[in-house]
Amino acid sequence: MSIGRQYLTSISLITGSALIGLFINDLVGYHVVAFLLLVSVSVLTLFLEIRPVLLAALLSALLWDFLFIPPRFTFTVGGTEDQLLLLTYFMVALIHAVLTHKIHQAQEEGRKKEAKANAVRFYSTLLNSLSHELRTPITTIIGAADNLQSKGGHITESDKSVLLNEVSVAAARLNQQVENLLNMSRLESGVFTVKRDWVDVRELIYHAIQRFEPTINKYRVSVHVPESLPLFKLDFGLMDQILHNLIGNVIQHTPEGTDLIITADCEEERLIIVLSDTGPGFPVADVDRVFEKFYRVEGSRPGGTGLGLSIVRGFAEAHGGMVNLRNLPLSGAEFRIEIPAEVSYLNGLKNE
Amino acid sequence: MNSAVILIIDDEVQIRKLLTITLTSYDYKVLEAVNAKEALTLVANHPPDLVLLDIGLPDMSGHQVLRHLREWYSKPIIVLSVQSAEEDIVQALDHGANDYLIKPFRTGELMARIRSALRQTNAETTGVVLDTGDFTIDFAARLVKKGNVPVKLTATEYTLLALMVRNEGKVLTHQYLLNEVWGPSYRNESQYLRVFVAQLRKKLESDPNRPKHIVTESGVGYRFVTA
Numbered sequence A: 001m002s003i004g005r006q007y008l009t010s011i012s013l014i015t016g017s018a019l020i021g022l023f024i025n026d027l028v029g030y031h032v033v034a035f036l037l038l039v040s041v042s043v044l045t046l047f048l049e050i051r052p053v054l055l056a057a058l059l060s061a062l063l064w065d066f067l068f069i070p071p072r073f074t075f076t077v078g079g080t081e082d083q084l085l086l087l088t089y090f091m092v093a094l095i096h097a098v099l100t101h102k103i104h105q106a107q108e109e110g111r112k113k114e115a116k117a118n119a120v121r122f123y124s125t126l127l128n129s130l131s132h133e134l135r136t137p138i139t140t141i142i143g144a145a146d147n148l149q150s151k152g153g154h155i156t157e158s159d160k161s162v163l164l165n166e167v168s169v170a171a172a173r174l175n176q177q178v179e180n181l182l183n184m185s186r187l188e189s190g191v192f193t194v195k196r197d198w199v200d201v202r203e204l205i206y207h208a209i210q211r212f213e214p215t216i217n218k219y220r221v222s223v224h225v226p227e228s229l230p231l232f233k234l235d236f237g238l239m240d241q242i243l244h245n246l247i248g249n250v251i252q253h254t255p256e257g258t259d260l261i262i263t264a265d266c267e268e269e270r271l272i273i274v275l276s277d278t279g280p281g282f283p284v285a286d287v288d289r290v291f292e293k294f295y296r297v298e299g300s301r302p303g304g305t306g307l308g309l310s311i312v313r314g315f316a317e318a319h320g321g322m323v324n325l326r327n328l329p330l331s332g333a334e335f336r337i338e339i340p341a342e343v344s345y346l347n348g349l350k351n352e
Numbered sequence B: 001m002n003s004a005v006i007l008i009i010d011d012e013v014q015i016r017k018l019l020t021i022t023l024t025s026y027d028y029k030v031l032e033a034v035n036a037k038e039a040l041t042l043v044a045n046h047p048p049d050l051v052l053l054d055i056g057l058p059d060m061s062g063h064q065v066l067r068h069l070r071e072w073y074s075k076p077i078i079v080l081s082v083q084s085a086e087e088d089i090v091q092a093l094d095h096g097a098n099d100y101l102i103k104p105f106r107t108g109e110l111m112a113r114i115r116s117a118l119r120q121t122n123a124e125t126t127g128v129v130l131d132t133g134d135f136t137i138d139f140a141a142r143l144v145k146k147g148n149v150p151v152k153l154t155a156t157e158y159t160l161l162a163l164m165v166r167n168e169g170k171v172l173t174h175q176y177l178l179n180e181v182w183g184p185s186y187r188n189e190s191q192y193l194r195v196f197v198a199q200l201r202k203k204l205e206s207d208p209n210r211p212k213h214i215v216t217e218s219g220v221g222y223r224f225v226t227a
Helices: A003-028 A030-047 A050-068 A080-149 A157-189 A201-210 A236-253 A308-318 B013-025 B036-045 B062-070 B086-094 B107-121 B155-166 B174-181 B190-204
Strands: A197-199 A220-224 A231-234 A259-266 A270-277 A322-327 A333-340 B005-009 B029-033 B050-054 B077-082 B099-103 B129-131 B136-138 B143-146 B171-173 B214-217 B221-224
Touching (some): A003 A050, A030 A050, A030 A080, A050 A080, A157 A308, A197 A236, A197 B190, A201 A231, A201 A236, A201 A259, A231 B190, A236 A270, A236 A333, B005 B013, B013 B029, B029 B036, B036 B050, B036 B062, B050 B062, B050 B107, B062 B077, B062 B086, B077 B086, B077 B107, B086 B099, B086 B171, B086 B174, B136 B155, B143 B190, B155 B174, B155 B221, B171 B174, B174 B190, B190 B214
Parallel strands (some): A220 A259, B005 B050, B077 B099
Antiparallel strands (some): A259 A270, A270 A333, B171 B221
């Protein structure tokens, strides 16, 4: 509530209570009216900040004095008893307001502290996972290089080739992490643009799959793209990255031999790509959170920074589209991407 | 034949060292330049057979170096660039680079590109019939055969295919292909290119979904590769 509205609420409620007081004054007497006003001030302390409440306390004291304490309709207070009563009234209202304010403040501080603790926890988890993901391949590379250089030990030719292969794999992994981090900072920098051009979605999907050869051949991949699917105006590079991350996710988290089904369709100038697998699916509690930056499913295999899916969402949203995840009834997960885009049915024409 | 001289232009000593050792091990002769000024002098005094040019140089942008070089140097230039810089790559290709490689690249890829670029220099010797492994093209007869069966191509399909095949191994940008095949007013009508590339793949590739010959260069263009 804005501060202006808080003052208004404060004045209205006190004035209202005073009006009710005028009606019931003859029935109950002005002492009870004082309680009515005090209750109003108390109610206000629950919802408003300190200043509007102080105003309410002051205003109600003045109104009580002016309208109810004999002689009525003057600010004069007749008897000593009434003077004491007025003073007590004012003190109670004031203490009430200040106490409530202090409670509010304490709560606010608690919230801030908790938010800060959450942020610290978030960043330390992030740093842990990042430094792990970056240091593991670096350690492999340094260690293998040292070993290959060392003159002391005896290393067989076959071990040598194993080490060299590890260097190669570690470097590829490092490169993937760096690419994800760069993509994330591209997204967050805001200087990033979607360059749309005509895309043959079949070509796009197979291109993304081909980037995973030969690993992808250990999965049972099927692609369903209707012959009549139009061309869409999309950013090929960004869409390629979306599919790359989703396919990579399947390879990372499902066993070899898992089915991977990719379908594409057009619904009212929207490209729909659905990517489903027959893997274990996601833990129910995580389904809504996997697109969050740096979020990782607990106990999932190492090898990710929790950035892949948030980049998927970021790139889909950059296109004005969206991505959803659901678990399939039997087993497996399904990602559904919806991208609004201009379409061209040129490819449906028979040309000569 | 591998006595070709290759000039490496890169300010990173690690990259130069890596490239020098790799290229020397494949029997190429290597020259090195650490910045644009040194590179331009070197090319003028000892023109190499091929240039590997890093786009991000300290003293002058790689694009400027490219423009300067192309005023008089006509041999292959391969541009080295970092990830996610499709615009940079397209610009470099438009300014006369023959090919590009994205860092980090694999050695096999580098050597293939160098061989292909050097081959293009001697491309005049290519015969009138080319065998891609999956199909043959007879340029004189304008005839394409898969096995022994002639493949029916439309005039536009043939023009596009012939253009790509003549530039075998070289990446051709979308705009270049549109301009050459359809004309300058079609430079931005990339939907035609998509449709015709899909048709050519369907008619010629043994698996049109996993093309081995007409290869997609993400966000840049297409490259024709023989098996």
